[in-house]
Amino acid sequence: MPEGIPANESLVSYLFGKKDGIVKTPEWAEAICKVPASRIVELAREYATAKPAALIQGWGPQRHASGERIARGGTMLASITGNVGISGGWASGYGGIPRKFPMGIPVPENPVKESISIMNWTDAITDASKVTPENGLKDGEKLTSNIKLIYNLAGNYLINQQPDINKTKKILEDESLVEFIVASDHFLTECKICRHSITRDYFL
Template sequence: ITGNVGIKGGWAAGYGGCANRKFAAGPEMPDNPVKAKISVMNWVQAADDASKVTPDMGLKDADKLDSNIRILFSLAGNYLANQNPDLHQAVRVLEDESKIQFIVASDLFMTPSAKYADLLLPETSFMERWNIGETWGTASYLILSEKLIEPEFERRSDYDWLREVAAKLGIENEFSQGRDEKAWIEHIWEQTRLAMPDENLPDFATLQKTRQHLFKSAPFIAFEDNIRDPENHPFPTPSGKIEIFSKRLYDMQHPEIPALSHYVPAHEGPEDALAKDFPLQLITWKGKNRANSTQYANPWLIEVQQQTLWINPQDAQKRGITHGDMVRIHNSRGICEIPAEVTPRIIPGVSCY
């Protein structure tokens, strides 16, 4: 309606930068005889009762799963007991050894997920291995991440110990193709140079000196070709056009995905009947002392910003809360204790931490 689609600065699906560049990938993965794929959000249900994971829930390339998930590998992640749709179900499944029979976790820190591991492996940090780091979001440069120090104690990179496991299984050559971690980084970089001849990427030896590369090609503009030449570049919709009304969504008859955009009240929002029992809406934001749960327990960064519950003075007065009080917040899912920060910077009826 505003004409922002397909133009520079229009910001219609324009989130890009390095993410939209085609880097060579590796190592090559062999064909997987199991074609079924599930959303990462569905691993708990697939471990609890796989029969309930259906195409309607995001199952792809299969009508059903043949078995429940029994073994989990969690490498450089804290997803098992952290960002789950139903954390209570996740904890119940993780603690039931008749469901998840073996968990391997590799990490730098004793995260909530790592505490459930049967085999806990100490991983290396970015300072102890080679990599190429792309920028987050819309920037168009990359940085060579060099190995600065050797890992101490028993810490090893995931590639290092997985290569040794492959050797035990008699498939080390197929897995590593004779390359260590740095050799893979160099190989992937050189393959990327061949795949992007117009970019004039430096060779790996030069990259080790410059340590970064700024892309000079034209910026990515989402849907530019679709707007410029709609006949030869139709939109990926049934009509090939931008659809204000979607017949495909209409046929789905899903009340939360309307065919014509309109306001849909949020579950457990201010219009929900639950508001009678839970009158405060809780929102969250990004703290300046951590990224999601990363560095959450770092004492230096806790000094930078303490986790508090923001509450409006009107709501605080009704509850007899003063600034700095330790308060208990709860809903049907759980309870936590947190210091209160009484401030007019949050509106009445809303709290935040």
């Protein structure tokens, strides 16, 4: 560890229980995750000896409380097994392919040229004058009106990916601000709309 870091703060110290006295054995893990210790050993050896090896975990495993530890764990596994910076290695959070528009569907030209950052679209609802080129407005000097309608197509940024969920929830609940909201997807999941969010009457 770098100079100045307290003792026993490394990953190796954690695994060998030097700080808390608990060695992180396969048997220890089995009691927590219910995966048999023998299976954990088998998977660990298979991954550690495969060269190169890539973890393609997708987005599902971390979609729960403390799920970010899975992403961190994948990064640590890639690091300690030498799968960083090599062709075919590393740990991927997604590993998918970019979205493509189906062939044959015409896409009309959008008359609105301005675009805004996903981080400040709530400002464009409450006071569009706050959205300027200095804080995320592109291809324009100003917005001419506040956002009154939202069509959320296969996106999860309506609430649960916002920096301030509570603020966004209050804004979207206020019908004097956004007057119409459509969420279009196969499933209306919590990933789309926070379960403590706006009423179902908004959605078609």
